[in-house]
Amino acid sequence: MLRHLRLIWLFTRVSIQDTAAYRTDFFAHVLVTIFNGGAELVGLWTIFSNTRSLNGWNAFQMVALLGVFRTMNGIIGMVIAPNMRLIMDDIREGKLDFIILKPINAQFYASFRRVIVWRLADIALGLGLVAVACVKLSASLTADKLLMFLVMLSAGSVIIYSFWLVLATLAFWLTRVNNMEMVFWNVFEAGRYPVDIYRPTVRLGLTYVVPLAFITTFPAAALVGKAQASGVALAVLFAAAALAAGSSFWRYGLRHYSGASA
Amino acid sequence: MGQIEVHDLCKTFKVAEREGGLGAAMRSLLFRKHRQVHAVDHISLDIKAGEVVGFLGPNGAGKTTTLKMLSGLLHPTAGEATVLGHVPWRRESAYLRRISMVMGQRSQLNWDLPAMDSFLVHLAVYNVEKAAGRAALDELVELLSIGGVLKKQVRTLSLGERMKCEICVSLLHSPSVLFLDEPTLGLDLTMQDRIRDFIREYNRHHGATIILTSHYMADVTALCKRIVVIDHGRILFDGPLADLSARLAPFKIISIDLQDDVDGYAFERMGEVVAHEGRKVTLRVGKEDAAAVTSRLLADLAVQDVTIQDPPIEDVIRQVFASGRGTHP
Numbered sequence: 001m002l003r004h005l006r007l008i009w010l011f012t013r014v015s016i017q018d019t020a021a022y023r024t025d026f027f028a029h030v031l032v033t034i035f036n037g038g039a040e041l042v043g044l045w046t047i048f049s050n051t052r053s054l055n056g057w058n059a060f061q062m063v064a065l066l067g068v069f070r071t072m073n074g075i076i077g078m079v080i081a082p083n084m085r086l087i088m089d090d091i092r093e094g095k096l097d098f099i100i101l102k103p104i105n106a107q108f109y110a111s112f113r114r115v116i117v118w119r120l121a122d123i124a125l126g127l128g129l130v131a132v133a134c135v136k137l138s139a140s141l142t143a144d145k146l147l148m149f150l151v152m153l154s155a156g157s158v159i160i161y162s163f164w165l166v167l168a169t170l171a172f173w174l175t176r177v178n179n180m181e182m183v184f185w186n187v188f189e190a191g192r193y194p195v196d197i198y199r200p201t202v203r204l205g206l207t208y209v210v211p212l213a214f215i216t217t218f219p220a221a222a223l224v225g226k227a228q229a230s231g232v233a234l235a236v237l238f239a240a241a242a243l244a245a246g247s248s249f250w251r252y253g254l255r256h257y258s259g260a261s262a
Numbered sequence: 263m264g265q266i267e268v269h270d271l272c273k274t275f276k277v278a279e280r281e282g283g284l285g286a287a288m289r290s291l292l293f294r295k296h297r298q299v300h301a302v303d304h305i306s307l308d309i310k311a312g313e314v315v316g317f318l319g320p321n322g323a324g325k326t327t328t329l330k331m332l333s334g335l336l337h338p339t340a341g342e343a344t345v346l347g348h349v350p351w352r353r354e355s356a357y358l359r360r361i362s363m364v365m366g367q368r369s370q371l372n373w374d375l376p377a378m379d380s381f382l383v384h385l386a387v388y389n390v391e392k393a394a395g396r397a398a399l400d401e402l403v404e405l406l407s408i409g410g411v412l413k414k415q416v417r418t419l420s421l422g423e424r425m426k427c428e429i430c431v432s433l434l435h436s437p438s439v440l441f442l443d444e445p446t447l448g449l450d451l452t453m454q455d456r457i458r459d460f461i462r463e464y465n466r467h468h469g470a471t472i473i474l475t476s477h478y479m480a481d482v483t484a485l486c487k488r489i490v491v492i493d494h495g496r497i498l499f500d501g502p503l504a505d506l507s508a509r510l511a512p513f514k515i516i517s518i519d520l521q522d523d524v525d526g527y528a529f530e531r532m533g534e535v536v537a538h539e540g541r542k543v544t545l546r547v548g549k550e551d552a553a554a555v556t557s558r559l560l561a562d563l564a565v566q567d568v569t570i571q572d573p574p575i576e577d578v579i580r581q582v583f584a585s586g587r588g589t590h591p
Contacts, residue, residue, distance in 0.1 A: 003389070006386070007386055007387065010382070010383060010386050011383070014372075014375065014379045014382070014383055017375065017379060018372070018374050018375055018379075093368070094368060095368055095369075095370070097330075097335050097363070097365070097368070098363075098368075098370040100334075100335060100353070101333060101334065101335065101353075101358055101361075101362075101363055102358065102387050102388075103355035103356075103358040103359040103387070103388060103389075104355065104387055109387065113383075258335055258336050258337050258351065259273070259275075259336050259337045259339075
């Protein structure tokens with residue numbers, strides 16, 4: 001465990017040097033992030049100048065949700081998407097061989113070898129929004145809500161990682177899966193609103209098919225006091241199941257790749 | 263007991279087959295025709311520690327597939343193999359830690375980073391102890407003379423420099439068995455030589471077992487005392503380089519320089535005429551006939567000079583593959 005943490009730290013350090021070579025990209029990205037965040041806030045402000053509540057969510061609860069959305073966006077963009085993209089490229093170019101031949105767990109290595117450091121800007125902005133919302137909602141904020149929020153956020157991260165792992169693993173059979181990434185990001189946009197505003201069928205899809213609800217709505221709901229302990233337990237269970245399913249699909253993909261299942 | 267033992271190893275791939283054209287493409291969406299390709303067909307080998315063995319064969323002969331099975335990347339369809347006492351395709355980390363694979367046409371370095379960063383990551387991933395890692399790195403940098411390029415982005419290196427860095431990174435954990443798949447591919451002659459010198463040195467110093475595939479004859483003749491000729495997934499020859507031509511091409515090449523122009527002499531009755539330009543004639547003759555033919559030529563003609571040689575190894579190999587003929591040792 002300690003060794004794995006040390007490796008993650010090394011991969012991160014190396015990645016920082018990698019991305020430091022592209023300083024202009026960094027500043028451009030920070031600008032885009034600030035602009036996006038601003039536009040989202042303006043959007044919220046427009047909605048809430050017409051109504052006091054969106055399906056039970058008031059303005060600052062929505063700011064909290066927006067913060068979670070930004071944070072998750074950052075986590076996906078910083079670690080999950082770049083590594084999964086690398087897996088797809090490596091499978092296509094036959095370079096996954098080098099990963100498989102390393103004397104460490106291939107899934108671990110393939111999942112953490114690249115970190116896009118400047119996506120920290122999204123996470124900072126996201127957590128900033130969450131903090132602002134917390135201050136405004138401080139009257140009702142309690143330690144157990146904060147704890148539930150953190151657990152929900154972790155569960156959400158594990159779920160979205162597993163989802164992407166399945167996408168990347170599909171590359172063992174389908175050589176071009178990069179288009180699916182576009183589909184994901186378009187669907188992900190829906191995550192900035194609580195899933196309860198969508199129709200029941202859409203809501204079900206956004207909960208269990210593309211598990212957006214677990215990633216954005218549920219953590220925010222926990223923070224603003226809209227979640228039950230049972231909901232948290234469900235999220236943790238779902239995360240464990242998703243991780244187990246994603247990992248076994250990955251292992252199945254590897255076996256297929258090396259011809260063991262044929 | 264060999265360090266690498268292989269018994270009747272087979273690998274069969276199922277390949278989808280379709281004809282060209284749109285219609286065929288549409289049909290193949292629904293009805294796929296498959297064909298079995300026997301990439302490796304009952305290969306057996308026994309390789310001792312410290313041996314340098316060259317796999318020779320044309321593209322698609324099964325060399326790389328064999329290497330991939332021995333390194334653990336591929337599961338065989340049938341047969342057995344142990345390397346260093348491990349079954350390779352179980353990919354136990356105790357095994358992976360002791361082997362390495364270099365693929366001439368694929369890079370394992372991060373192209374956006376200086377090679378040094380990839381080296382450090384490699385050492386950490388293999389959990390090499392700090393002092394040992396430092397020593398291995400210093401030695402390899404020295405032997406490969408890449409001290410000057412370690413801090414340069416890999417993307418900006420020349421092909422030769424990059425290949426040296428690829429070899430360096432794959433040896434940092436001091437593997438006991440090394441699989442080299444076309445390590446000199448695309449390099450110029452000087453660089454090929456330097457890579458060969460390095461591999462020879464490395465084998466001498468560390469006693470590592472090396473299996474090398476190449477379709478450059480020079481790689482194999484320069485490095486390997488033992489040659490395994492593979493074609494269509496089968497071993498055509500396995501033995502010392504010196505025996506290869508004797509076993510597979512029992513010919514001698516007789517070249518004569520004549521004193522005068524000769525017309526009408528039936529050289530083709532003596533053997534196969536490889537070249538006949540002015541007063542220079544080159545014949546290929548069966549090994550056992552070489553002496554008789556030579557004395558016949560000397561008796562019949564005014565000969566200025568005569569040489570008798572073994573055929574060049576390239577020709578031997580080309581001939582073997584062209585005729586699809588081979589002998590099992």
